[in-house]
Amino acid sequence: MxxxxxxxxxxxxxxxxxxxxxxxxxxxxxxxxxxxxxxxxxxxxxxxxxxxxxxxxxxxxxxxxxxxxxxxxxxxxxxxxxxxxxxxxxxxxxxxxxxxxxxxxxxxxxxxxxxxxxxxxxxxxxxxxxxxxxxxxxxxxxxxxxxxxxxxxxxTEPQPVQRLAVGTGQKTRVIPVEDILFISTERPYLVLHTAGEKHLHASSLTQLAAQLDARQFVRVHKSTVVNLKKVVSYQSRRNGDYDLTLQNGAVVRMSRRYSGDFKARMG
Known part of the structure; x- marks a missing residue:
């Protein structure tokens, strides 16, 4: 048999x-x-x-x-x-x-x-x-x-990216995503904000957000993604929106549309 x-x-x-x-x-x-x-x-x-x-x-x-x-x-x-x-x-x-x-x-x-x-x-x-x-x-x-x-x-699930390539003239630098405080749009590029620096990155906000660790990076506005580890505090603007204060002192606006998801992840 x-x-x-x-x-x-x-x-x-x-x-x-x-x-x-x-x-x-x-x-x-x-x-x-x-x-x-x-x-x-x-x-x-x-x-x-x-x-x-x-x-x-x-x-x-x-x-x-x-x-x-x-x-x-x-x-x-x-x-x-x-x-x-x-x-x-x-x-x-x-x-x-x-x-x-x-x-x-x-x-x-x-x-x-x-x-x-x-x-x-x-x-x-x-x-x-x-x-x-x-x-x-x-x-x-x-x-x-x-x-x-x-x-x-x-x-075989895609793992979150750990580093991103950014262009500075004819040079290309690689920065760790851990250093990013927040990401904003400046068409046709994205701006990666780190402590005291800004870097241009050729991508859409939706595409990049999908590559980042969803437990760490969260969308707070249609044009902004923040690093939760870099958020120091947030304050209501009385109209449903919020102001987020980051570690470098920068203030980022959070739309009421994204506030629920943000609070859940921060909690």
């Missing part, structure tokens, strides 16, 4: 899952027939290929049912409990269908027919653990398969 299990592990991530499911069923059925032949040879009794193929049809049911499991796993990929429910439902469905297939095929291909009750007893005695193992492994792989991209997405 090692080969079929490894094939199953590839199924959820393959672009052609039906191919892997079909290969899994074919290999497992072939191994079952080979095992029957060796068992008959060892015990010195007749080997009937038709009957061996008949009972190996149990493995053929994995082809459509594993395909169905993959479809349902993608549909309910955010609900781990659904994976378990689908797995148990498919186990029961497989155990119910296997003896039915044996009954129908034996009536079509053999000179005698296996009744459903006999096939069900045989299936329950021989195949329950196989269904639990295969569908359980498939469910586990589906859960792992969707959690890995989620973890990768978290690790």
């Amino acid at each position: 090692r080969f079929s299990t490894s094939t199953l592990f590839q199924a959820p991530t393959s672009d052609r899952p039906h191919f892997w499911f079909g290969l899994f069923a074919l290999v497992a059925a072939g191994l079952t027939v080979g095992q029957d032949f060796l068992h008959a040879t060892y015990h010195a009794y007749a080997f009937y290929l038709s009957e061996s193929f008949l009972f190996s049809s149990f493995w053929g049911l994995f082809f459509p049912l594993l395909y169905l499991q993959t479809h349902l796993a993608r549909k309910y990929q955010t609900r781990n409990g659904r994976h378990v429910g689908v797995m148990l439902a498919l186990v029961l469905l497989h155990l119910a269908l296997a003896p039915l297939v044996i009954t129908v095929l034996s009536g079509m291909l053999l000179d005698h027919t296996y009744d459903y009750t006999t096939g069900l007893r045989y299936t329950l005695a021989e195949d329950v653990y196989k269904c639990l193992l295969v569908y359980g492994l498939a469910a586990w792989v589906h859960v792992c398969d969707r959690s890995i991209p989620a973890a990768a997405a978290r690790t």
